[in-house]
Amino acid sequence: MVEAYCVKCRKKVEMKNPTQVTMKNGRPAVKGTCPVCNTTLYRIGKSSK
Template identity: 60%
Template sequence: MEATKMAIEAYCVKCKTKKEMQNPVESTTKNGKPITKGTCPDCGTTICRIGAIKK
């Protein structure tokens, strides 16, 4: 999957900075909007970014 090669940044609430997402996975919210979920490389918290992965 190409998503692992791309650098996707999202805000980490624990670190309080933007971090590069590890293991990004496309998903959808309850109301059907696209979201990208991954983990913070420093603290391991789940971080999310609204929107799909651009190809």
């Protein structure tokens, strides 16, 4: 369960299909989609699963 802020919905939502990624600058992040509007979400930093 990873939560992120959705800019379109303007609220915190639980990510759908969260995956660990590494950004270009080497920082870890979690990438997923919003279950309501299917917008791509990012949560910078390691996930706390």
